[in-house]
Amino acid sequence: MLKFLAGVAGAAICLAAAGAGQAADLAAAKAAIDAGLDRGYPKLEALYKDLHQNPELGFQEKATAAKLAREMRALGFEVTEGVGGTGVVAIYRNGKGPTVLVRTELDALPMEEKTGLPYASKAVATWNGKPSPVAHSCGHDIHMAAWVGTAQALVAMKDKWRGTLMFIGQPSEETVSGARAMLADRLFERFGKPDLGFALHVGPGPAGTVSYKPGVNSSNSDSLDITFHGKGGHGSTPHVTIDPVIEAARFTMDVQTVVSREKDATQFGVITVGSIQSGSAGNIIPDTAIVRGTVRSFDAGVREVLLNGIRRTATAVAAMSGAPAPDIQLVSGGRAVMNDAAVTARTATVFKQAFGDKALLSPGPGSASEDYSEFIIAGVPSLFFGIGGYDPKDMAAARAKGETLAANHNPYFAPTPGLSIRTGVTAMTLAVLNVMAP
Ligand SMILES: [Zn+2]
Numbered sequence: 263m264l265k266f267l268a269g270v271a272g273a274a275i276c277l278a279a280a281g282a283g284q285a286a287d288l289a290a291a292k293a294a295i296d297a298g299l300d301r302g303y304p305k306l307e308a309l310y311k312d313l314h315q316n317p318e319l320g321f322q323e324k325a326t327a328a329k330l331a332r333e334m335r336a337l338g339f340e341v342t343e344g345v346g347g348t349g350v351v352a353i354y355r356n357g358k359g360p361t362v363l364v365r366t367e368l369d370a371l372p373m374e375e376k377t378g379l380p381y382a383s384k385a386v387a388t389w390n391g392k393p394s395p396v397a398h399s400c401g402h403d404i405h406m407a408a409w410v411g412t413a414q415a416l417v418a419m420k421d422k423w424r425g426t427l428m429f430i431g432q433p434s435e436e437t438v439s440g441a442r443a444m445l446a447d448r449l450f451e452r453f454g455k456p457d458l459g460f461a462l463h464v465g466p467g468p469a470g471t472v473s474y475k476p477g478v479n480s481s482n483s484d485s486l487d488i489t490f491h492g493k494g495g496h497g498s499t500p501h502v503t504i505d506p507v508i509e510a511a512r513f514t515m516d517v518q519t520v521v522s523r524e525k526d527a528t529q530f531g532v533i534t535v536g537s538i539q540s541g542s543a544g545n546i547i548p549d550t551a552i553v554r555g556t557v558r559s560f561d562a563g564v565r566e567v568l569l570n571g572i573r574r575t576a577t578a579v580a581a582m583s584g585a586p587a588p589d590i591q592l593v594s595g596g597r598a599v600m601n602d603a604a605v606t607a608r609t610a611t612v613f614k615q616a617f618g619d620k621a622l623l624s625p626g627p628g629s630a631s632e633d634y635s636e637f638i639i640a641g642v643p644s645l646f647f648g649i650g651g652y653d654p655k656d657m658a659a660a661r662a663k664g665e666t667l668a669a670n671h672n673p674y675f676a677p678t679p680g681l682s683i684r685t686g687v688t689a690m691t692l693a694v695l696n697v698m699a700p
């Protein structure tokens with residue numbers, strides 16, 4: 263029998279060190295997961311490489327969803343596709359106990375992969391009305407393989423836990439809109455509201471490590487999309503025009519003083535302009551300039567300071583040029599992921615026992631955003647944890663040359679599947695078992 267540290271969801275959390283019997287149960291569970299992986303890993307890697315070579319953009323993940331649905335049906339899950347667009351919900355009932363959510367993302371990024379790997383993506387899809395290369399440069403394919411592997415491990419060990427598994431494949435995480443789409447499609451009303459939830463993300467750390475942190479784990483994300491209006495004309499007669507390129511340039515520079523002069527210097531906040539689009543030729547002053555960017559913060563008050571500063575700067579810049587007021591769109595993206603303190607502590611105890619010094623407390627929240635926060639805000643206390651993606655030997659070799667290996671969203675991001683997926687499966691399975699042990 264497997265006896266972990268805590269009872270059913272919502273029970274008092276025991277943070278004491280595990281006794282010898284519990285440690286033996288955990289070691290036995292880990293050995294069973296490892297044995298299952300030894301048998302089943304080649305198939306998981308084949309699935310990973312298939313997903314990697316055939317990535318799909320947010321809300322277009324039809325083939326990806328179908329592949330995951332097929333795997334889960336084969337394991338005996340009740341599977342519903344098309345939830346929130348292309349989302350997948352897989353339910354496995356195994357007696358009375360908590361309902362536990364395990365989430366993976368399905369989507370890839372509109373970018374070219376440059377890893378040169380034999381299974382690198384060559385996919386192309388439509389993005390903003392134009393053809394774009396597509397790549398799994400955030401590692402969501404690692405997450406999907408680990409998600410299927412976790413389901414396999416839990417089904418194989420179903421005498422060790424009680425309750426209901428709710429495995430979800432979420433569309434369009436990269437646009438921070440897929441979680442909301444699933445919730446708007448009445449995810450919890452139709453399939454039940456989970457008592458607890460887990461998700462993981464691979465990063466550029468050493469494979470074999472797991473990392474976690476109570477409280478804030480990712481940033482609030484807002485996008486800015488501002489159209490500056492001018493008055494077009496000949497490049498040789500700027501005095502009879504209003505130049506929107508100047509407005510865009512002045513805004514891009516001046517808005518940084520919101521960060522450096524208005525935001526509390528001890529608090530995290532970023533404004534990045536990532537796209538300026540205007541004009542067609544060097545001798546034409548265009549009519550409009552469109553500036554797009556992203557705004558990141560942890561704290562709600564800081565977020566307001568940044569957004570207000572952007573509005574004020576854009577309006578003032580247009581007024582300085584004698585231009586019409588700009589069209590300012592600030593759209594809320596992901597909200598910060600807040601890990602539940604009790605779920606984190608409870609799971610950390612198991613991670614420390616299972617992974618030893620490879621279980622790491624994250625030094626601080628990342629500035630990336632993540633819409634898993636929507637499930638937390640909807641009332642599912644959760645742990646969103648990290649796994650390392652790179653072979654420690656490759657990391658050491660890069661370090662010796664004074665280099666670092668590419669991180670997520672870089673065209674060279676290339677996590678090593680073997681140890682990353684195995685660690686993801688082991689960590690996620692142990693986390694779920696720990697809260698579902700009878
Ligand atoms: Zn990403």
Ligand SMILES: [Zn+2]
Pocket residue numbers: 400401402435463
């Ligand atoms: Zn991601």
